[in-house]
Amino acid sequence: MKAKVTVTLKHGVLDPQGKAIGHALQTLGFDGVGEVRQGKLIELELEETDAAKAKAAVEAMCQRLLANTVIENYAIELV
Amino acid sequence: MSVTHTPDREPKVTAELAAEHGLKPDEYASMLESVGRTPTLTELGIYSVMWSEHCSYKSSRVWLKKLPTTAPWVICGPGENAGVIDIGDGQAAIFKMESHNHPSFIEPYQGAATGVGGILRDVFTMGARPVANLNALRFGEPANPKTRHLVAGVVAGIGGYGNCVGVPTVGGETNFHKAYNGNCLVNAMTVGVAQTDKIFYSKAAGVGKPVVYVGSKTGRDGIHGATMSSAEFTEDSEAKRPTVQVGDPFTEKLLIEACLELMATDAIVAIQDMGAAGLTSSSVEMAGKGGLGIDLDLDAVPQREAGMTPYEIMLSESQERMLMILEPGREEEAKRIFDKWELDFAVIGKLTDNGRMVIRMHGHTWCDVELAPLFDKAPLYNRPTEPTPPQAEIAAAEAPLKASARDTLLALLGTPDLASRRWIWEQYDSQVGADTMIGPGGDAALVRVHGTPKALAMTTDCTPRYCYADPVRGGAQAVAEAYRNIITVGALPLAITDNMNFGNPEKPRIMGQFAGCIEGMAEACRVLDFPVVSGNVSLYNETNGEGILPTPAIGGVGLLTDSTLAIGSGFKAEGDVVLLLGETKGHVGQSLYLREVHGREEGAPPPVDLAAERRAGDLVRGLIEARKLTACHDLADGGLAVGLAEMALRGKKGVALTGLEAADAGLLFGEDQGRYLVTAAAGDVAAVTDAAKAAGVPVTTLGTVGGDAIAGLGGGALALADLREAHEGWLPGYMAGDA
Amino acid sequence: MKSAVIVFPGSNCERDIAVALEQVSGHKTFHAWHRDTDLPEVDVIAVPGGFSYGDYLRCGAMAANSPVMRVVKERAAKGVKVIGVCNGFQILTEAGLLPGALIRNQSLKYICKTVDLKVENTDSAFTRHYTPGQHIGIPVGHGEGNYVADEETLKRLEGDGRVAFRYTDANGVVNAAGNPNGATNNIAGIFNETRTVLGMMPHPERAFDPQHGNTDGRALFTSLLESLS
Numbered sequence A: 001m002k003a004k005v006t007v008t009l010k011h012g013v014l015d016p017q018g019k020a021i022g023h024a025l026q027t028l029g030f031d032g033v034g035e036v037r038q039g040k041l042i043e044l045e046l047e048e049t050d051a052a053k054a055k056a057a058v059e060a061m062c063q064r065l066l067a068n069t070v071i072e073n074y075a076i077e078l079v
Numbered sequence B: 001m002s003v004t005h006t007p008d009r010e011p012k013v014t015a016e017l018a019a020e021h022g023l024k025p026d027e028y029a030s031m032l033e034s035v036g037r038t039p040t041l042t043e044l045g046i047y048s049v050m051w052s053e054h055c056s057y058k059s060s061r062v063w064l065k066k067l068p069t070t071a072p073w074v075i076c077g078p079g080e081n082a083g084v085i086d087i088g089d090g091q092a093a094i095f096k097m098e099s100h101n102h103p104s105f106i107e108p109y110q111g112a113a114t115g116v117g118g119i120l121r122d123v124f125t126m127g128a129r130p131v132a133n134l135n136a137l138r139f140g141e142p143a144n145p146k147t148r149h150l151v152a153g154v155v156a157g158i159g160g161y162g163n164c165v166g167v168p169t170v171g172g173e174t175n176f177h178k179a180y181n182g183n184c185l186v187n188a189m190t191v192g193v194a195q196t197d198k199i200f201y202s203k204a205a206g207v208g209k210p211v212v213y214v215g216s217k218t219g220r221d222g223i224h225g226a227t228m229s230s231a232e233f234t235e236d237s238e239a240k241r242p243t244v245q246v247g248d249p250f251t252e253k254l255l256i257e258a259c260l261e262l263m264a265t266d267a268i269v270a271i272q273d274m275g276a277a278g279l280t281s282s283s284v285e286m287a288g289k290g291g292l293g294i295d296l297d298l299d300a301v302p303q304r305e306a307g308m309t310p311y312e313i314m315l316s317e318s319q320e321r322m323l324m325i326l327e328p329g330r331e332e333e334a335k336r337i338f339d340k341w342e343l344d345f346a347v348i349g350k351l352t353d354n355g356r357m358v359i360r361m362h363g364h365t366w367c368d369v370e371l372a373p374l375f376d377k378a379p380l381y382n383r384p385t386e387p388t389p390p391q392a393e394i395a396a397a398e399a400p401l402k403a404s405a406r407d408t409l410l411a412l413l414g415t416p417d418l419a420s421r422r423w424i425w426e427q428y429d430s431q432v433g434a435d436t437m438i439g440p441g442g443d444a445a446l447v448r449v450h451g452t453p454k455a456l457a458m459t460t461d462c463t464p465r466y467c468y469a470d471p472v473r474g475g476a477q478a479v480a481e482a483y484r485n486i487i488t489v490g491a492l493p494l495a496i497t498d499n500m501n502f503g504n505p506e507k508p509r510i511m512g513q514f515a516g517c518i519e520g521m522a523e524a525c526r527v528l529d530f531p532v533v534s535g536n537v538s539l540y541n542e543t544n545g546e547g548i549l550p551t552p553a554i555g556g557v558g559l560l561t562d563s564t565l566a567i568g569s570g571f572k573a574e575g576d577v578v579l580l581l582g583e584t585k586g587h588v589g590q591s592l593y594l595r596e597v598h599g600r601e602e603g604a605p606p607p608v609d610l611a612a613e614r615r616a617g618d619l620v621r622g623l624i625e626a627r628k629l630t631a632c633h634d635l636a637d638g639g640l641a642v643g644l645a646e647m648a649l650r651g652k653k654g655v656a657l658t659g660l661e662a663a664d665a666g667l668l669f670g671e672d673q674g675r676y677l678v679t680a681a682a683g684d685v686a687a688v689t690d691a692a693k694a695a696g697v698p699v700t701t702l703g704t705v706g707g708d709a710i711a712g713l714g715g716g717a718l719a720l721a722d723l724r725e726a727h728e729g730w731l732p733g734y735m736a737g738d739a
Numbered sequence C: 001m002k003s004a005v006i007v008f009p010g011s012n013c014e015r016d017i018a019v020a021l022e023q024v025s026g027h028k029t030f031h032a033w034h035r036d037t038d039l040p041e042v043d044v045i046a047v048p049g050g051f052s053y054g055d056y057l058r059c060g061a062m063a064a065n066s067p068v069m070r071v072v073k074e075r076a077a078k079g080v081k082v083i084g085v086c087n088g089f090q091i092l093t094e095a096g097l098l099p100g101a102l103i104r105n106q107s108l109k110y111i112c113k114t115v116d117l118k119v120e121n122t123d124s125a126f127t128r129h130y131t132p133g134q135h136i137g138i139p140v141g142h143g144e145g146n147y148v149a150d151e152e153t154l155k156r157l158e159g160d161g162r163v164a165f166r167y168t169d170a171n172g173v174v175n176a177a178g179n180p181n182g183a184t185n186n187i188a189g190i191f192n193e194t195r196t197v198l199g200m201m202p203h204p205e206r207a208f209d210p211q212h213g214n215t216d217g218r219a220l221f222t223s224l225l226e227s228l229s
Helices: A016-027 A051-066 B015-020 B025-035 B041-050 B101-106 B108-124 B147-165 B235-243 B249-263 B278-289 B310-315 B331-340 B372-376 B405-412 B464-469 B471-488 B508-527 B592-598 B610-625 B639-651 B665-669 B682-695 B720-735 C014-025 C067-077 C087-094 C151-159 C218-228
Strands: A002-009 A039-045 A072-078 B074-076 B083-086 B091-099 B129-139 B169-176 B185-195 B210-215 B268-273 B293-297 B321-326 B344-352 B356-361 B364-370 B436-438 B445-448 B455-461 B492-501 B532-538 B551-560 B577-581 B631-634 B655-657 B676-680 B699-705 B709-711 C003-007 C030-033 C044-047 C081-085 C101-103 C111-119 C135-142 C146-148 C163-168 C187-191 C197-200
Touching: A002 A051, A039 A051, A051 A072, B015 B025, B015 B041, B025 B041, B025 B364, B041 B278, B041 B310, B041 B364, B041 B372, B083 B492, B083 B532, B091 B108, B091 B455, B091 B492, B091 B551, B101 B108, B101 B147, B101 B185, B108 B129, B108 B147, B108 B185, B108 B249, B108 B268, B129 B147, B129 B249, B129 B445, B129 B455, B129 B551, B147 B169, B147 B185, B147 B249, B147 B720, B169 B445, B169 B455, B185 B455, B185 B492, B185 B551, B210 B249, B210 B331, B249 B268, B249 B331, B268 B278, B278 B293, B278 B310, B278 B321, B278 B356, B278 B372, B310 B356, B310 B364, B331 B344, B364 B372, B405 B592, B405 B639, B405 B665, B405 B720, B455 B471, B464 B471, B464 B508, B464 B551, B471 B492, B471 B508, B471 B551, B471 B610, B471 B631, B471 B676, B492 B508, B508 B551, B508 B610, B577 B610, B577 B639, B577 B682, B592 B665, B610 B676, B610 B682, B631 B639, B639 B655, B639 B665, B639 B676, B639 B709, B639 B720, B676 B682, B682 B699, B709 B720, C003 C014, C003 C067, C014 C044, C014 C218, C044 C067, C044 C087, C067 C081, C081 C087, C081 C218, C087 C101, C087 C197, C146 C187, C163 C197
Parallel strands: B091 B532, B129 B169, B293 B356, B492 B532, B655 B709, C003 C030, C003 C044, C044 C081, C081 C197
Antiparallel strands: A002 A039, A002 A072, B074 B083, B083 B091, B091 B185, B129 B185, B210 B321, B210 B344, B268 B321, B293 B344, B356 B364, B436 B445, B445 B455, B455 B551, B492 B551, B577 B676, B577 B699, B631 B676, B655 B699, C101 C146, C111 C135, C111 C163, C163 C187, C187 C197
């Protein structure tokens, strides 16, 4: 089983990279883009086959290491 | 599951395939003769990289021999991973400069980053802890659409790598010129410090001893980087992108610590980093220098990707890898160290007495050739040379000031080649190690030898427009400027490393530039007792037939035995007297003034009187040793007025000049060589003047430090605030897209 | 004053801060490895600058989870002084010893230069040798020194005098022009609740020796020495 963890900065935390990307898109002529937020994608290969257990394990990984919940949100997708 | 690779799945080697590997027909014929049969693909790959310009120096070897490489303090000259000089007390400085031009043009961040990684490995391979990085960068004209992207990427890459490994980047130089539009130059230099009784060489010894691989795993990175960096660019080079390697500075940092830890034992017989041409050149060089053979079992090589072929493993340029020969029985002890640092460690072969390179994998033999021809039968070319015609001398009267001296100075300080590089060097950690006494933005950097009263001075220098106009003068000037910069901080210049960046050597004019620069450099090295101890050659820096300016970048190293003597290049105290040492004739040919104000990049470059250089250098160093000077700055690009402005900006103090109200462009902006601007406390002026007269060095009193403007130039006082704005503003503005 | 410095794979300022600690105290600094599960009895623990684990994932995240940090937390709870500089500050926030987080500089670029600072609170073992409001210069070298925290945390930090240092302009004024990385409220360094743990982005060990050209960082080490002996 594979898990995809998406980590993004919490709303309200300034994202300098997202801001820079937004600015670059604008200079390239892409109008109509609102706020841009950059995050990261972490792919995990898991031995666990039980989806619920896998989700719980990844949840723990996010809490413990993969995300800093002071500033980041995370979302887990099992595939 | 991937199918196990077998020899019958490989393409048959033909003359066409050899040509695709960059072997010329006569080179392939010579290879066939050496191998005695049609080679395998792996053998062809190995031959092609070993015989490439990058590894064999086939076009440059005959010329490099002309450089002086010895002195009583030289422990090891060219031919090893880096040069070694004695700095007293059982310590040695180990250093080298190396180019990563082509990879940086294709992928600036990774190209520059891996350039830094490679030169660091060259230095710590020899047992030195790296203590400083420098660089010499050349980019196309600012208006070129690629320039901004290259500057941003290269600077970020140098910082990204150097900062992470914890080696301060303390100095360097950056030029812009349209001749580099299609080929930027990224030359990286590392200086390290070792114990003289703990220097490691690459010469293998001891039949049967284990060959050990350490560091990162091998992937398909940079296959054929060595042959790529020896080929001229064409339009389709951009498609070669996948061959650029990716650096991992974190692993490099661990590799430095692990290697130095193992080096503290006596388990290592020989060691070599896997740089260009990776496992091939490292194994061939180690066994070859020892006159031995080598058996490699590629199944044992740590691999990052599945299904790699022997050809790919041998030619991979994955970064952060080293090859070493260990004393038998010491493998476990060594492995423990690499385990601690979480790095791969594998015994992948052994030394043999048959003089052959034998490579096995999956139960097959993929290469079985005599080793010696790979380096001693490598092609050697004595390519035809054509001298650069002498350029006319340009009289200062031909290039009068177009505006007041004040306004001209203000404008010049904001031009691309004279503007502050702060935007660049503030992205480098210049202080890690806490031994940096003078960092970027000075004449030479000065870094303490940790825990001793000593300090090493270092600099990179070259004035390519001089080299283009007159290769001999330009070559001499590059060495002389490095010498001067080291003198300014009070250090004794000891040795240099050279990074010879040129166009296509198959063109006689280009080869003539190379030969001329070598001639000038050699003469300067001899007169200044400043031998070459290491170096690197980068040829074929051409795009669609347009070559770069000849650029023999010089990295100089000097020693200050008492670091408390050091002085800087900024005005130090109000009331200090400013003096000019050296002769001013007002040489405007090839000056930045002539180019920027009159739009003429013309004329003969300034002559270099090496005997006068030596006299002035010895004088200044003696005065610093006697603590008679408070600041010192060498005069180079932009001449006297620019030198004064730089001292004022660096020291945040103005100067009141006398006798320059009516000075002409030659006096103010001419680029005569062999000159220093110094300051002395009022009470020491007589001593300085007397010493200069005794040494036969012309001396002129120019004014007094003080105030917040440069006063006394034609056109009125120039406020430092205005000058600073012009000087500091250009590069950030340009990078932000404003210019 | 006995001290230890924690070394992680990728740390690179451990020697520099050890030199400063050793020079003021006259005692050798113990170098602890990230896998160590115990430390000798020391009065101060330094978590040094550098790029622990290559700054991969998040600066300080992996170091914060290493075995030795459990010991550091235990000692901090007992009142042992802990100072984290640069990457050390990042590690202390990731480890929960200090609140908030350090994110990418607003300029998106690494920045190495001497910054102007205002000493906000001299009532601590780390800052007692400074004068309140003192204007000092200390070098920074970081790509992720932009301090952020939620409103409530900021309120507590500000209200309880837990801001140790703030970035200022060249005239000592706290303003945007003097902020090198975009840090909230120009925060350059903070204390924990008991002011026994200090995290700061600037490197006091780089402004320690006259040959650094600036000794404004020295008072931090002499403060510690006086507090701890």
